[in-house]
Amino acid sequence: MPAPAVEGFFTTDPEPALLGTRCSDCGTYHFPAETFFCRNPACSGTTLEQVTLSSRGTVWSWTMNRYAAPPPFPQTEAFEPYGVAAVELAEERMIVLGMLTGDFETLKIGDEVELLVEPHVDGETLIWKWKPVA
Amino acid sequence: MSKDVAVLGAGMHPWGKWGRNFVEYGVHAARAALADAGVDWQDVQFIAGGETVRNGYAGYVAGSSIAQALGWSGARVATAYAACASGASAIDIARARILAGLCDVALVVGADTTPKGFLAPSGGTRTQDPDWLRFFLLGATNPTYFAFYARRRMELYGSTEKDWAAVKIKNARHGLSNPNARYRKEVTEEEILASAMVSEPLRLLNICTTSDGGAAVLLTSLEYARKKGISDPVKVSAVSTVTPRFPKTVIDLPDIATDSAAAAAPPELTFRDSIAAAAYEEADLGPEDLDLAEVYDLSTALELDWYENIGLCKEGEAERLIRDGDTTLGGRIPVNPSGGLACFGEAVPAQAIAQVCEVTWQLQGRAQGRQVEDANVGLTINQGLFGHGSSVILTK
Numbered sequence: 348m349p350a351p352a353v354e355g356f357f358t359t360d361p362e363p364a365l366l367g368t369r370c371s372d373c374g375t376y377h378f379p380a381e382t383f384f385c386r387n388p389a390c391s392g393t394t395l396e397q398v399t400l401s402s403r404g405t406v407w408s409w410t411m412n413r414y415a416a417p418p419p420f421p422q423t424e425a426f427e428p429y430g431v432a433a434v435e436l437a438e439e440r441m442i443v444l445g446m447l448t449g450d451f452e453t454l455k456i457g458d459e460v461e462l463l464v465e466p467h468v469d470g471e472t473l474i475w476k477w478k479p480v481a
Numbered sequence: 482m483s484k485d486v487a488v489l490g491a492g493m494h495p496w497g498k499w500g501r502n503f504v505e506y507g508v509h510a511a512r513a514a515l516a517d518a519g520v521d522w523q524d525v526q527f528i529a530g531g532e533t534v535r536n537g538y539a540g541y542v543a544g545s546s547i548a549q550a551l552g553w554s555g556a557r558v559a560t561a562y563a564a565c566a567s568g569a570s571a572i573d574i575a576r577a578r579i580l581a582g583l584c585d586v587a588l589v590v591g592a593d594t595t596p597k598g599f600l601a602p603s604g605g606t607r608t609q610d611p612d613w614l615r616f617f618l619l620g621a622t623n624p625t626y627f628a629f630y631a632r633r634r635m636e637l638y639g640s641t642e643k644d645w646a647a648v649k650i651k652n653a654r655h656g657l658s659n660p661n662a663r664y665r666k667e668v669t670e671e672e673i674l675a676s677a678m679v680s681e682p683l684r685l686l687n688i689c690t691t692s693d694g695g696a697a698v699l700l701t702s703l704e705y706a707r708k709k710g711i712s713d714p715v716k717v718s719a720v721s722t723v724t725p726r727f728p729k730t731v732i733d734l735p736d737i738a739t740d741s742a743a744a745a746a747p748p749e750l751t752f753r754d755s756i757a758a759a760a761y762e763e764a765d766l767g768p769e770d771l772d773l774a775e776v777y778d779l780s781t782a783l784e785l786d787w788y789e790n791i792g793l794c795k796e797g798e799a800e801r802l803i804r805d806g807d808t809t810l811g812g813r814i815p816v817n818p819s820g821g822l823a824c825f826g827e828a829v830p831a832q833a834i835a836q837v838c839e840v841t842w843q844l845q846g847r848a849q850g851r852q853v854e855d856a857n858v859g860l861t862i863n864q865g866l867f868g869h870g871s872s873v874i875l876t877k
Contacts, residue, residue: 410628
């Protein structure tokens with residue numbers, strides 16, 4: 348099985364999740380994880396616990412990219428258009444991006460999506476993706 | 482004490498894809514601004530450069546690279562990097578030095594040579610760099626983010642591809658006779674709607690390209706201008722370079738996630754709104770005082786967002802402005818009379834200065850073929866990566 352494209356961003360359990368941190372003092376979430384400081388200007392907390400983020404969210408917006416992104420995006424011989432979504436997580440009150448998978452071409456703002464871990468576009472590594480909830 | 486400084490000269494090197502050393506464009510623009518002001522380079526006491534990150538070490542120290550090319554003169558120097566707001570940051574530093582009484586004459590220059598295609602991050606493997614991560618993990622190009630905003634306009638406010646085409650058609654017409662614009666050609670709605678889809682719902686002709694170019698302004702104290710016999714110069718009355726307020730809840734380049742609003746309520750104003758608000762407050766003016774605006778139309782749909790961010794209309798009403806011709810030359814409040822990024826393409830460290838050049842010429846009544854009638858107050862605005870943005874208000 349391929350390894351995650353980047354360490355410490357998500358789990359690869361059967362029910363995968365994004366890995367962030369939560370400030371023990373004020374409760375602010377951070378993704379990617381902050382481990383030395385809390386970004387809330389009213390908080391000087393330095394204790395940040397690792398947490399898994401909600402694996403379901405709603406679409407804030409999305410796009411289908413019809414041209415290949417330049418490196419370091421993995422370059423493949425046969426380019427396939429790919430979707431990217433901005434997803435709102437209710438509990439964390441934040442937006443997290445992710446590539447899209449499944450039947451997403453009719454997605455609307457507010458539609459529900461769930462987290463999956465799948466091979467990246469070149470199949471060499473694993474990456475998190477958002478998939479419409481049927 | 483007045484917080485104004487005078488814009489005594491403005492100059493540009495035409496935008497294009499010339500493929501030459503960025504320093505050449507900077508020198509050309511600087512000499513044009515100096516000639517426009519009637520000031521000798523050796524009388525400039527301070528030079529501020531906008532940094533380019535795509536031209537090696539010489540670009541990191543753009544201020545001194547251009548100073549050396551103009552001929553070492555002993556002038557003090559600084560180089561500013563603030564992504565798309567770099568040029569405005571350089572203006573802000575020069576303005577502050579003049580207002581502090583540390584100098585009377587300052588030259589601000591930005592120039593860039595850009596590669597073809599998408600702007601891409603620096604090489605190597607840098608998992609700590611959000612700009613690298615967004616490409617590596619998501620293929621999240623700049624148009625990806627512009628597409629997010631465009632789709633929201635479509636679904637929330639009923640924006641259509643025809644509205645965006647109208648923005649492109651307007652800006653193309655505005656730029657027709659601008660000698661510094663890269664594209665000086667009318668486009669039709671048909672051509673726009675038939676152009677290739679890049680990041681849905683944005684097509685190629687909705688997205689600005691990247692360009693080479695250079696822009697410069699010669700700033701002085703009001704007293705120096707008076708001594709030169711210029712009693713009513715165009716003045717810089719505000720420079721806003723505010724950072725966002727936590728929690729920033731709109732996803733912006735180059736982030737892969739926003740701040741969390743779990744522990745703190747989002748600020749009253751979005752980041753883009755706050756950039757303009759700070760400029761208005763500093764100049765003690767409001768949107769109703771504007772005669773024109775130069776906004777950062779990285780995409781046609783984004784130009785509509787800016788109408789709302791600078792207070793020309795309420796949120797969700799920008800489509801009405803473009804449909805009614807309010808923002809076209811001859812309309813209530815012309816936007817991007819220069820032709821905007823649609824006609825220029827983006828030359829990052831020069832672009833915010835180019836916006837200031839255009840407003841200066843408009844307020845001087847020298848914007849041949851694209852002049853806004855009776856222009857007394859103009860605003861520029863832009864937003865870049867990493868929480869950078871800027872707005873400059875110029876008055877007569």
